[in-house]
Amino acid sequence: MQIKIYRCLEGAQKARGLTVLFDVFRASNTIIACLAGGAEFVLPIGDLDEAHRLKKQHPGYMLLGERNGIPPKGFDGDNSPAKAACMDLEHKKIILTTSAGSQGIVHANQADLLVIGSFANAKAITEYIRAQQPEIVSLLAIGLNAIDPAHEDEACAQYIQQLLDTQDSEFAKIQEDLLACNGADRLRRLHQHEDLLFCTTMDSHPIVPVFDALSGRITKLV
Secondary structure (H helix, E strand, O other): OEEEEEOOOOHHHOOOOOEEOOOOOHHHHHHHHHOOOOOOOEEOOOOOOHHHHHHHHHOOOEEEEEEEEOOOOOOOOOHHHHHHHOOOOOOOOEEEEEHHHHHHHHHOOOOOOOEOHHHHHHHHHHHHHHHHHOOOOOOOOEOOOOOOOOOHHHHHHHHHHHOOOOOOOOOHHHHHHHOOOHHHHHHHHHHOHHHHHHHHHOOOOOEEEEEEOOOOEEEEEE
């Protein structure tokens, strides 16, 4: 198994094989929370105008997401895993557009298979990869706005790499660094403390969100 870490949109375009996208603060966890809450699927969209058009075409879909950390006007909700976890999402269909995570998903079009990872589903992701026995694994740390590297995404990619290499890794130290990083400070400035807690909790959701390139939808494997 060849494992390589890629970064930002440039890395998304280079990712091959079984690809795991990490947007720890917060799109990965919002997707996890939506699917864990019973959503039928999450439809990741890169372009904001396209997301609005889809909402008009499908008014029954929920439109969630953000730009610069804040939900745009007309949205049904935020890019917030903590809020998603409190919603009634049973059988809901979700449109999600974000500054980084959804951008990375739509640009990783050379991947054989794309799944969504975070600390919240680290064990499930690792077990899934081992079961698939892929020749190539790409770990995509999408970063801030999919442009600049982000500590939380790098840390999660490295953590999964260590698990796949059967190396022990102490999460307590990783969590301490996560809570002190720039991304955590940004969430605090935006008063998104509950999201910070959700995003820095290990193995809270044993699901694997899988992106289907043909339908453009993310659904879950339990």
